[in-house]
Amino acid sequence: MRCLLKGALWGIVLLSIGGLAFAKFATPEDAIRYRQAVMTIIGEHFGRVAAVVTGEAANNEKMLARQTLLLRTMAALPWEACLVPGSYSGKTTLKKAVLKERDQFMNKAQDLEQSIDKLDETVKSGDLNAIRAQFGNVARNCKDCHNTFRNL
Ligand code: ASC
Numbered sequence: 001m002r003c004l005l006k007g008a009l010w011g012i013v014l015l016s017i018g019g020l021a022f023a024k025f026a027t028p029e030d031a032i033r034y035r036q037a038v039m040t041i042i043g044e045h046f047g048r049v050a051a052v053v054t055g056e057a058a059n060n061e062k063m064l065a066r067q068t069l070l071l072r073t074m075a076a077l078p079w080e081a082c083l084v085p086g087s088y089s090g091k092t093t094l095k096k097a098v099l100k101e102r103d104q105f106m107n108k109a110q111d112l113e114q115s116i117d118k119l120d121e122t123v124k125s126g127d128l129n130a131i132r133a134q135f136g137n138v139a140r141n142c143k144d145c146h147n148t149f150r151n152l
């Protein structure tokens with residue numbers, strides 16, 4: 001009896017740990033909020049780089065390096081939250097097509113991440129023309145995915 005109780009308790013402990021380890025988003029709405037929060041932050045830092053690239057703000061290498069580091073970090077985050085069943089209605093503009101076209105979607109996500117990595121390297125070179133060109137590639141990747149997978 002004691003043994004059975006012990007076994008059951010261990011079962012509960014292991015199940016809770018397993019549950020925690022695999023817990024992702026509690027609800028589809030949580031996934032929507034998460035990805036929108038990440039996109040808001042990406043948009044903000046993207047905008048700060050845009051201001052330098054367009055000449056609206058002074059070129060400041062240290063500041064740019066900080067923006068690209070933040071963009072690199074943030075760009076790794078939204079994709080998983082875009083693949084949560086049931087998160088394509090309500091307060092979202094994401095198309096359900098991402099589920100069926102998962103590979104295409106993830107390829108676009110990877111293209112974006114790689115172009116941001118390259119932007120980060122370019123910023124370290126300090127060449128504003130090269131930064132401008134690579135920023136254009138990042139912007140095209142943003143837009144390409146939005147055109148395909150976002151209801152505008
Ligand atoms: C942003 C934002 C977009 C993209 C896009 C890039 O900051 O809100 O939709 O960048 O304009 O081309």
